[in-house]
Amino acid sequence: MRKGEETRTRILDVAEAAVLQKGFGGTSIEELIAETGITKSGFFYHFRDKNELAKALLNRYIENDERIYDEIFSRARDLTDDPLQSFLLGLKLLSELLSDLPNGHPGCLVATVCYYERLFDREIQETNRNAVLAWRRRFGRMLRDIMEIYPPREPVNVDQLADMVSSVLEGGIVLSKTLKEPNTLAEQVLMLRTFVKMLFLPVAEMPRA
Amino acid sequence: MRKGEETRTRILDVAEAAVLQKGFGGTSIEELIAETGITKSGFFYHFRDKNELAKALLNRYIENDERIYDEIFSRARDLTDDPLQSFLLGLKLLSELLSDLPNGHPGCLVATVCYYERLFDREIQETNRNAVLAWRRRFGRMLRDIMEIYPPREPVNVDQLADMVSSVLEGGIVLSKTLKEPNTLAEQVLMLRTFVKMLFLPVAEMPRA
């Protein structure tokens, strides 16, 4: 039972890297088994078909993603009680984590699935949709806590603001990968941080004309 | 000469829609010729291989993209001389244009190429990179004009702020497609508009505690 899990994990590791570089359609099972050092029969022992591989890949990715956010923002909450300060700190920590990735962010499987849409079954599309909705709820929860204390300077919809975190991350990944500038993603997260800070933090005194 | 161009365009139209739904790897030449009503030989008369199809597709997409931005922001400039107001108006017009798309945004080819990276040659990757850099220059130019008049409330790097426009658009597309909420993208553009407005517009009087 344990050996099987290990092989399965190795396949998923190889597959994830390949898929993020070439998409699902561009990744062949044959290359996966070559790199994993397994036979075709061995592969199909673990996954019925490519769709099931995708399902396992996506679920694992999302779980890991959630774990990382849990970790970062709970660490931020440990350092300050103020919801705004802890959110801003969380974004800072996230940006640092992203800029520490040696080869830049490898890409987001949610986006990959989004751009392969039509060739997956409903279940995997629903999984993907739920992942994005989970982000919305996660960031929305934190933003609501902030808004209970800090009135936003401009009227904003919480869900839309929460979505903006996801947008900037997803978009930042695309920019970073396309430009081959690993730091762009981290910078985008800091720009978002500036936005949130400006939106909620009381106005600093401005020089009067 | 004219008949050939027409067929070529028809192939590109069919291919673009397919690629945006299934990625390059997920789109087969056979399905393209079936839908276009052409033979395989006919297809290869127009495009040497899939890579050249991708090249033509991407170039056409980028040109069209640039044309749309040119149009929107020049229309905005016609309506006001103030660079900040015209940029904010441009974002509003863009958001309206996006929310008028009947089935939502079909997807961005730049992102598709980004997530298929490894299977394209250097030239197409370079084209993609240049497209993103062109966005940076375009929005950067407008933001610099703004900054000459309006001091930003928070210190920001112009290129990073310009990139944020691209980030929110790319990310908004991914969210909109994944959630199957066509309006999410338009809302994200308006959130970005709120950010820009807040960053540059002089502080409104706040109620003093």
Next chain:
DNA sequence: TAAAAACTGTACCGCCGGTACAGGAGGGGA
């Protein structure tokens, strides 16, 4: 130590990207 789990090996199918090449329809210019 025997069953269960985790594979290997082999053979096969149909689809797909791509190549090669011969030929044909249709229009435009000499």
Next chain:
DNA sequence: TCCCCTCCTGTACCGGCGGTACAGTTTTTA
């Protein structure tokens, strides 16, 4: 009118890939 050029069609073929089927073998573990 004839020929040439553009724009295709038709046919045949190749190797790679996703996937199936299934028999057999090794490894793990209870």
